Amino acid sequence: MTVENLVVDIDSLDGPLGHRVYSVLRNGILDLTFHPGMILRKGALCEQLGVSRSPVAEALGKLSSEGLVDIIPQSATRVSQLSLSELREESFLREAVEVAAVAKVAADRNDDQLTRLSRNLRLQALLAEDRDYQGFFEADVDFHSLIMEFTGYPKVAAAAGQLSLQLRRARILLLPKEGRPEETVQEHQAILDAIRAQDQQAARAAMSAHLGQLITRLTPLEQQHPTYFRPS
C-alpha cells in the first residue's frame, strides 16, 4: 500500500495545510483507498505527504470526531470499520432528514426546480441504459442533493452527508454489481411525480420506500467483506 499518488494532490489544493491533509485523507477513506481497518501510521503519512506531524495530527483529530478513524490512545490510529448496526442508524437518520426535505420541497417547489430534477432524471435514464454505473451513481447522489438544496436550507445537504458517512463507504462496495439502476430510476420518478403533484404524503412515502431499499442490499456485505466490518 502506497499513497504516492496523493503527494501530487497535496499542493494542488489551497487553504491551510492541515485542511488539505484532512481533505486528502477523508477522500481516501471515503473511496476506500484506505480500506476499513487499515492502520494509519502518522510517521509514514508525514513522509509521504511531505508535511510535518502537526497538520497530520490535526487532520486525524477531525476525522476521529467524524467517526472515520479510531484513535487508540498512545497506540495506533486505524481507519474505522463498518458495522451493520451503525449503518442501520445512519440509514434511519438519513431517511428522517431526506423524507422531511422532500415533503418541504413538494410543498414549496417551483417550475425551475422541477425542470432541474427532470433533467437529472433523464440523465439517469441515459446512464442506466449505457450501463455506466459510476456515472449513474454520481447522478443518483446529485438527485438527492438537489432535493435537499431545494429546501432553501443550505446546511441540510451537508448535515445529511455528515450523518451518513459510513453509509457512503458501504455503498461503494456494492457499486460494481449495481444491477438495478432501472428500478432506481423508477423510484426517483415516483418521487419527482409526487413533488410535481405537490403531494406531501406521496413524496414522503416514495422517498421512504426508495431509501429503505438500500439497507437490505447492504446486509449481505458483512459476509462478503468480513475484514471491513467490526467484529460483532
Added chain:
Amino acid sequence: MTVENLVVDIDSLDGPLGHRVYSVLRNGILDLTFHPGMILRKGALCEQLGVSRSPVAEALGKLSSEGLVDIIPQSATRVSQLSLSELREESFLREAVEVAAVAKVAADRNDDQLTRLSRNLRLQALLAEDRDYQGFFEADVDFHSLIMEFTGYPKVAAAAGQLSLQLRRARILLLPKEGRPEETVQEHQAILDAIRAQDQQAARAAMSAHLGQLITRLTPLEQQHPTYFRPS
C-alpha cells in the same frame, strides 16, 4: 472576563488533555459563559488553563468543525454568533429527526418505556407548579432524550444534539422568562398519549406541533440580544 473557575475543572476530568480542554470550552460556550462573538485568545486560554498550546489548538479545531467557534486564519478565533436562518435550519433538522424517532417509538414501545416517560412527565408537572424553570428545562430535555433513546439507536440522541448546538445556546437565552411550562407539559402529554395509543400519525403531528413552538419564541431574540447575533 475570567475563566479562573475553569482551572479547577481541568484536572478533575480524565482522558487526554486535549479532550478535557475541549469539554471545558464546549461547556463554557454552550452555557454562554463564553458569550457569542467573544474573542478567544489562545495564549490567554493556555495560561489560565495551565496547559500548552497544542491541546488548546486541537480543542479549538474540533469546536470549529462543529460550528461553535469561527477561526479567522492568521487573525483571531471567536465564539460563533447566532443567526436566525441557522436556527431555522437546525430547527428543521431537529424536527425531522425527532418526528421520525417518535414515530418509531410509537410503533415499538413497551410498558417499561411508557412508565419511564410517564414518570418524567409527572416530574415536569411538579417542577412547573413550583416554578423551578431550571429543573423544568432539564426534565424537558430528558423527555426528548428518552424518546430518542427508545428508538434503539444509541447514536440518534447524540446526532440530534450535534445537529442543534446553536439551538441549544439560543434556548438558554429565553430560560429566565420561560413562562409557558404548563402548555409544554400538555404538549408532552399529547405526545405520550399518541405513543401509548401506538398512533404514529398522531405522534408525528404532536411532536411537530410541539417543536414548531420553539422557533417562533426564538425570533424576538435577535432584537433583544443584538450582539449575540451575526450581523445580517
Added chain:
DNA sequence: CTCCTTCAACTGGCATGTTAGTTGACAGGT
C-alpha cells in the same frame, strides 16, 4: 481635518524536540 501609508505587535499555522504509555516479542522459568 481627512485620508493614506507604514510599521509594530499580535495571532494562528507549522515544524520539531520530548515524554509517557502500549504492544509484541523474546527469554527464562515451570
Added chain:
DNA sequence: ACCTGTCAACTAACATGCCAGTTGAAGGAG
C-alpha cells in the same frame, strides 16, 4: 511445550520555538 515476566521499539500526546499573515494605531501627506 507453555505460561509469564521483562524489555525494547513504536506510537500518540504534549511542549515549545519559529514564521507568515493580519490588524490597528500612529504619523505624515494632502
